[in-house]
Amino acid sequence: MGNYTITVLPGDGIGPEVTEQAILVLDAIASRYQHTFTYHKRLVGVAAIEAEGEAISDESLALCRQSDAILFGAVGGRSDYAGRDKVKPEQALFKLRKGLQFFANLRPVKPLKNLLSASSIKPEILQGTDLLVVRELTGGLYYGHLEPPVPGKPSEIRQTEHGTEAIDTLLYTEAEIERILRVAFEVARDRQKKVTSVDKANVLSSSVLWRQVANRVAAEYPDVAFEHLLVDACAMHLIRKPTSFDVIVTENLFGDILTDEASMLAGSMGMLPSASLGTQKTAHGRLGLYEPIHGSAPDIAGQGKANPIAAILSAAMLLHYSLGLKDEAFAIEAAVAKTIEEGYRTEDLREAGATIINTQQMGQKIAAAVLK
Numbered sequence: 001m002g003n004y005t006i007t008v009l010p011g012d013g014i015g016p017e018v019t020e021q022a023i024l025v026l027d028a029i030a031s032r033y034q035h036t037f038t039y040h041k042r043l044v045g046v047a048a049i050e051a052e053g054e055a056i057s058d059e060s061l062a063l064c065r066q067s068d069a070i071l072f073g074a075v076g077g078r079s080d081y082a083g084r085d086k087v088k089p090e091q092a093l094f095k096l097r098k099g100l101q102f103f104a105n106l107r108p109v110k111p112l113k114n115l116l117s118a119s120s121i122k123p124e125i126l127q128g129t130d131l132l133v134v135r136e137l138t139g140g141l142y143y144g145h146l147e148p149p150v151p152g153k154p155s156e157i158r159q160t161e162h163g164t165e166a167i168d169t170l171l172y173t174e175a176e177i178e179r180i181l182r183v184a185f186e187v188a189r190d191r192q193k194k195v196t197s198v199d200k201a202n203v204l205s206s207s208v209l210w211r212q213v214a215n216r217v218a219a220e221y222p223d224v225a226f227e228h229l230l231v232d233a234c235a236m237h238l239i240r241k242p243t244s245f246d247v248i249v250t251e252n253l254f255g256d257i258l259t260d261e262a263s264m265l266a267g268s269m270g271m272l273p274s275a276s277l278g279t280q281k282t283a284h285g286r287l288g289l290y291e292p293i294h295g296s297a298p299d300i301a302g303q304g305k306a307n308p309i310a311a312i313l314s315a316a317m318l319l320h321y322s323l324g325l326k327d328e329a330f331a332i333e334a335a336v337a338k339t340i341e342e343g344y345r346t347e348d349l350r351e352a353g354a355t356i357i358n359t360q361q362m363g364q365k366i367a368a369a370v371l372k
Contacts, residue, residue, distance in 0.1 A: 313332070
């Protein structure tokens with residue numbers, strides 16, 4: 001039994017819908033294991049811009065810092081909001097990542113056996129896939145126009161005497177590379193003890209440094225198998241032989257692209273959770289932000305079509321990494337698997353013989369399975 005505080009940032013689009021179901025399942029966990037979860041809901045994204053003038057307020061950020069964990073929905077997707085020329089909803093994520101030092105993004109990909117046919121990949125190729133992508137979250141190309149200009153890191157579209165040109169800066173320091181690699185090796189020790197470091201060292205100087213640091217760090221983990229792989233080869237192997245991977249560690253942009261590709265192994269982006277972890281420790285574990293990878297999907301918002309499973313599995317990761325409640329996390333994962341085994345699907349997983357249910361019904365089914 002324990003008492004825990006969770007800041008909830010539902011956000012925009014389908015974010016509030018899927019986050020509501022994640023909370024429903026967390027409440028079922030609280031009932032089963034006699035925990036107390038105290039939720040503090042705050043605005044983020046377009047909702048925050050319209051009400052508070054910024055993508056996330058300093059007060060909300062301070063509350064996140066004081067919590068045991070953060071449950072996040074999604075931001076963006078609307079172009080008609082007030083202040084759109086000055087404030088972008090995605091700035092909330094960058095402010096959270098930098099302000100709370102969330103540098104490591106963990107994205108597990110483990111297709112459920114009853115969903116192998118939902119993927120466009122042959123079931124015999126998918127069978128046994130269980131991988132984790134560890135994405136560096138605070139460096140690389142990713143900030144650009146979403147932040148104020150940074151000296152020495154230009155990212156802009158500009159006019160020259162020869163016409164319009166654009167520039168982005170890909171910068172990594174040795175320290176940034178080393179800390180994300182250590183996260184990958186540490187989590188690999190609790191898995192199948194294999195790390196694949198993904199780069200583009202045949203082209204990019206940043207990747208040459210990445211590979212040098214990776215070799216040095218790998219030498220400190222002789223119990224973990226280690227390999228380098230170019231990003232284009234990794235993209236191919238994810239489709240050709242996904243079972244060859246255990247932990248993939250890579251830089252920011254590569255990680256974003258590869259995990260969207262990997263979501264198709266699970267049948268839908270609506271199935272993939274994520275955890276963003278940093279350096280701040282809490283009384284129970286490490287402060288983290290937990291969110292589905294699918295985004296705000298405004299085209300289906302309010303229609304009950306959103307798949308809440310990624311948000312629910314993100315809540316399971318919250319229990320595991322920030323609250324230290326591994327049994328409770330496994331209980332959620334088992335409840336999701338049981339609900340899928342019973343034939344229930346949301347619209348994105350439609351297949352012959354399945355029972356199609358809406359967002360709320362899926363959350364209710366999984367919560368009920370937790371309590372059984």
